[in-house]
Structures are given as structure tokens and as C-alpha cells.
Amino acid sequence: MSKIKVIISGGGTGGHIFPAIAIANAVKKKKPDAEILFVGALGRMEMEKVPEAGYKIIGLPIMGFQRRLSLKNLKFPFMLLKSIWRAKKIVNDFKPDVAVGVGGYASGPLLRQANKAKVPTLIQEQNSYAGVTNQILAKKASKICVAYHEMEKFFPKQKIIITGNPVRKEVVKLEGKRERAMEYFQLDSKKKTLLIVGGSLGAWSVNEGVAASLELWKEEGFQLIWQTGKLYHDRAIKDIEGKEEWIKVHPFIKQMDYAYAAADLVISRAGALAVSELCLVMKPSIFVPLPSAAEDHQTKNAKVLTTLNAAHIIEDSAVRTKLGKKVLELINNEEELGRLADNIKPLGYHDADDIIADEVIKLALKDE
Secondary structure: OOOOEEEEEOOOOHHHHHHHHHHHHHHHHHOOOOEEEEEEEOOOOHHHHHHHOOOEEEEEOOOOOOOOOOHHHHOHHHHHHHHHHHHHHHHHHHOOOEEEEOOOOOHHHHHHHHHHOOOOEEEEEOOOOOOHHHHHHOOOOOEEEEOOOOHHHOOOHHHEEEOOOOOOHHHOOOOOOHHHHHHHHOOOOOOOEEEEEOOOOOOHHHHHHHHHHHHHHOOOOOEEEEEOOOOOHHHHHHHOOOOOOOEEEEOOOOOHHHHHHHOOEEEEOOOHHHHHHHHHHOOOEEEOOOOOOHHHHHHHHHHHHHOOOOOEEOOHHHHHHHHHHHHHHHOOOHHHHHHHHHHHHHHOOOOHHHHHHHHHHHHHOOOO
8 A cells, every 4th residue: 555645624723623633643543654744724723733743734824704893804815815825835745645624714725725636535524513614615525524413414415424523532531540630630539529621712701600609619518620721810810719629720721531530510611522522521511602603513512412411501691690500400419410421421432533534544545
């Protein structure tokens, strides 16, 4: 078999970047001599995270179109044209055997140019509601890997493969880690633990909901691991004055496996990566979807679980007033926690990265 060359494009958030890296790692495991090039958006998170994972990345000057009136939108057509031109040069110079799009600004121009160059393309759609760009790209894609059922309303049925979302495997392996997790976070292993995560950047409304609930929770005997994000961290430190024994505040949690291992109940945004990880670690969860997410996809992700009685949901607009009581309803309700864990378990897909990597390699070797 010949050496294969793969372009992986997209990014913008951890929800796009970590699955992309997981796919790349799985391809390299199966084909160690594979040459992999990432294409991202200049100034976005992938330009830092991808090199940290050991891969080369080229940035496009692409930007998002602002949904509200903004002078930035005047630059959008020029940045798009420049990105399309640069994507064409990347495809012509690198000569990939296959191109993979994981969502994010860079996917559109790169996959469009790959299609024009007759390079087979694969789309990895993480959400239950497909973005407009992926719906357009799907018309010429060879394969579309999805995480949810009933995606034929967005994509041609014959191209769809249900794979689940690739996750960071080290994050979802929890066996034997609870005691170490309690030591790591300096918590009491005999008490229930509430984990609050708002994505890699934190979630301002969720943080305010937590802060508003601390007095209500202080006599209930459970403890908190609170990932605030960088912007809210200093304020959270003030919020927990006198409560440091039972609340552990972190701007960002690197040891997410320990955080999940310690947790009895999780409050989270409903991005695709977070939902996929929580399904695999089988944690009872309260989702607070980000209302400004494209096509309101986080609400749609969460509702897939809530309709199956596998999670609870609080609207972002209500989180400041309703979070405190909702946590009290659940944290010591063993029957409900057990039911949520049982119902979320079948929704986790293992080895999504390996399944997608197999499809990538098949497309790359199609002429052999």
C-alpha cells in the first residue's frame, strides 16, 4: 500500500479541534507513514492546539459572518475570497489523497477546493442539527460521518455513516480513578460531588447561576468542582470566600478524567464534544445550552437526550434563577441519578475515531 496524504480542515473551538486530532491520531496509528496536514483559521484556537499535538497546520484568513450588524461584515467577502485562493494553493501544493472537514470556518473553503480538484472528501458532523456549510458541502462529499440518528433530513442517506463523535480517549477512561481524583481536587470521598463545566472558555450565565446558588447549597453537604473559564475566575474566587473547603475553583481543568471520575452530577453546556464525553462516562447531567450557538444546535443536542430521559435541561435565560433548586432536586436523589446514568449509557459511541479513520483511509486508497 502506498503512503497516503490527508488534509484535515476546521476548528474554532475545542469541540471541533479535539475530534480532528483524534481522527489524525487514529489514521497515524493505522498508517504510520501517513502525511497529515491541518488547515485552520488564523487567530483561532487550532493554530495553537494542533502544533501542540504534533501536527503541521496552515491558517486561512477566514472569519465568521456576524449575525448582528457589524462593520466586520464588510471584510467578510474579501477574507472569504482570499481564503478560497489560499485553499486552492494548499490543495495544489500538498496534493492530498483525501480531505476531511470537521466544521469551523476553514472547512468550507478547503473542502470546496478539494472537490474542485477531484479529491474525495469526508465530512464529520458532530451535532444533531447540521450546519449550513456542511449541508452545502455534503452534496459533493463522498462520506458523511454523524453522531446522531435521523440525519438524512440534512444529508443524502446513502452517504451517511453513524460513527459517534471522536473524543479524547484518556478523558473517558475512569476505571480506578475516583480516589485519585478526590486527592487531586482535595475533596472528601464520602460526599457527593457536583461538577460545573462551561466549555474551554467558561460560561458566564452558568457561572452567575452557580454564584447565585452557593448560599442555598452551603448546608446541603455536597461539594463542587467549578471550572469557570479565564474571564470569570477572579470573580469566582471572591464568590467562594469562606467556602473554599467544599468548593474548588479552576479557570480550566486539564485532568478532565479526574473531574468526571469525581462527579456524581454534571452541569454543562451542550456542545457536541461535551455531550459525547458525558454519554461515554455515563454521568447524570443538567445541560444549559448556549443560545447563541449556530442554528441553536446545542439546544437540539440536549433535547435528543432529554426526550430519552437521559438528561435534564435548563434554558440559559433561566439558569440564574432555576439552577440552585434543580441541583437540590437531583444531587441526593439516588433513584433519578441511577435512571439518568442508565439511560445515557447506550448513547455513547466507542471507537468513533477508529471507524472514521477507516473511512478516511478507504477513500485515500480508492484507486488502488
